Amino acid sequence: MSKTALITGITGQDGSYLAELLLAKGYEVHGLIRRASTFNTSRIDHLYQDPHETDAKLFLHYGDQSDGARLVTLMYEIQPDEVYNLAAQSHVRVSFDEPEHTADTTGTGTVRLLEAVRQSGIKPKFYQASSSELYGATPPPQDENTPFYPRSPYAAAKLYSYWITKNYREAYGLFAVNGILFNHESPRRGETFVTRKITRAVAAIKAGTQEHLWLGNLDAVRDWGYAAEYVEGMWRMLQVDEPEDFVLATGVGITVREFVQISFERAGLDWEEHVRFDERYLRPTEVDALIGDRSKAEAKLGWVPTIDGRELAKLMVDADVEALTHAGRPWHDEVKLASWGTA
Numbered sequence: 001m002s003k004t005a006l007i008t009g010i011t012g013q014d015g016s017y018l019a020e021l022l023l024a025k026g027y028e029v030h031g032l033i034r035r036a037s038t039f040n041t042s043r044i045d046h047l048y049q050d051p052h053e054t055d056a057k058l059f060l061h062y063g064d065q066s067d068g069a070r071l072v073t074l075m076y077e078i079q080p081d082e083v084y085n086l087a088a089q090s091h092v093r094v095s096f097d098e099p100e101h102t103a104d105t106t107g108t109g110t111v112r113l114l115e116a117v118r119q120s121g122i123k124p125k126f127y128q129a130s131s132s133e134l135y136g137a138t139p140p141p142q143d144e145n146t147p148f149y150p151r152s153p154y155a156a157a158k159l160y161s162y163w164i165t166k167n168y169r170e171a172y173g174l175f176a177v178n179g180i181l182f183n184h185e186s187p188r189r190g191e192t193f194v195t196r197k198i199t200r201a202v203a204a205i206k207a208g209t210q211e212h213l214w215l216g217n218l219d220a221v222r223d224w225g226y227a228a229e230y231v232e233g234m235w236r237m238l239q240v241d242e243p244e245d246f247v248l249a250t251g252v253g254i255t256v257r258e259f260v261q262i263s264f265e266r267a268g269l270d271w272e273e274h275v276r277f278d279e280r281y282l283r284p285t286e287v288d289a290l291i292g293d294r295s296k297a298e299a300k301l302g303w304v305p306t307i308d309g310r311e312l313a314k315l316m317v318d319a320d321v322e323a324l325t326h327a328g329r330p331w332h333d334e335v336k337l338a339s340w341g342t343a
């Protein structure tokens, strides 16, 4: 019997990689999507299967993290073995503009989904997309025992989700875990996160269609990994005997400035000729440095990433240059190139 999984946030960066991974493992995959006035499924269109076909394995359902009744209905209908809660308003800077909406989707949305799980009585394994942003002002290296100090409405909402997931584990005996993931990126990364903003701009500047790139704080240090490798870690967290929380990180921290420099050099460009400062991209409270210690995940899950921030910058520049050259190139070409090295 194949397993059934429900992924919230399936249209996002991680959701698309996770759907691919689970389909490749023979899962029946169900995804929650939001109704929008434009198509929002570009990251998973290559996975589309006609639901009328008898061997279809991917099913999409309209729903929203703000609609608890809908989540309950879906839980009864789908009866999943595993639930991956990836849906969130995930942009830290935007969370300062929309703090209440962020609390509702990124925070309260989690308890709505956990309640749907609890009320259904099905007891699927539950993965919560927790974040290195929880550490905030606490200096690196950060591991599962490092104190949290959130520095944004986004991080405060994720803190609630972290604790409510832990509480449902302890209170109701659910197999519910937090994956505390450090930044992970890819050619599918949302265009307003700094890595993709940089690599898209490099491609456009190289093509002669853009001259300047406007950025905020270049001194922030991040531990950037490759999203395709991180979703494997999420899945492994649900395959062990006991529910536990895990950090996933490369252990390599570099500044935004270094990511910029490597990206421009990859395209044969001098970054100082093109990058300009714009205070609009500063945050009221910044997270200065995140560098993770993944020892526990390595020991208990056998999870070892192969691509750090420096390699990622090159991979993403190449993909954006290629995408501009061959517009319409499907996402999955790049996935086939991804190497997962730990077996």
Ligand code: NDP
Residues within 6 Å of the ligand: 008, 009, 010, 011, 012, 013, 014, 015, 032, 033, 034, 036, 040, 063, 064, 065, 066, 085, 086, 087, 088, 089, 090, 091, 105, 129, 130, 131, 132, 180, 181, 182, 183, 184, 185, 190
């Ligand atoms: P994205 O921003 O790419 O994707 C977010 C997903 O959530 C999208 O599918 C989006 O739908 C969906 N979503 C947003 N609001 C709602 C809502 N109210 N109801 C239902 N769905 C909603 O995020 P990532 O893929 O990068 O990240 C996945 C998760 O992991 C997020 O929770 C994020 O906070 C967390 N995380 C990410 C890290 C990273 O570095 N990428 C690191 C640590 C944690 P739509 O497409 O319609 O907008």
Ligand code: GDR
Residues within 6 Å of the ligand: 090, 091, 092, 093, 130, 131, 132, 133, 181, 182, 183, 184, 192, 193, 194, 195, 197, 214, 215, 216, 217, 218, 220, 221, 222, 256, 281, 282, 283, 286, 287
């Ligand atoms: P982050 O990612 O806040 O770490 O959250 P982001 O790429 O937005 O910022 C990283 C760092 O770059 C600095 N920065 C800029 N950021 C953006 N977006 N735009 C700019 O122009 C710019 N200039 C400098 C930021 O100040 C910051 O220090 C991501 C999200 O995916 C979260 O959902 C996730 O939880 C964390 O990673 C781990």
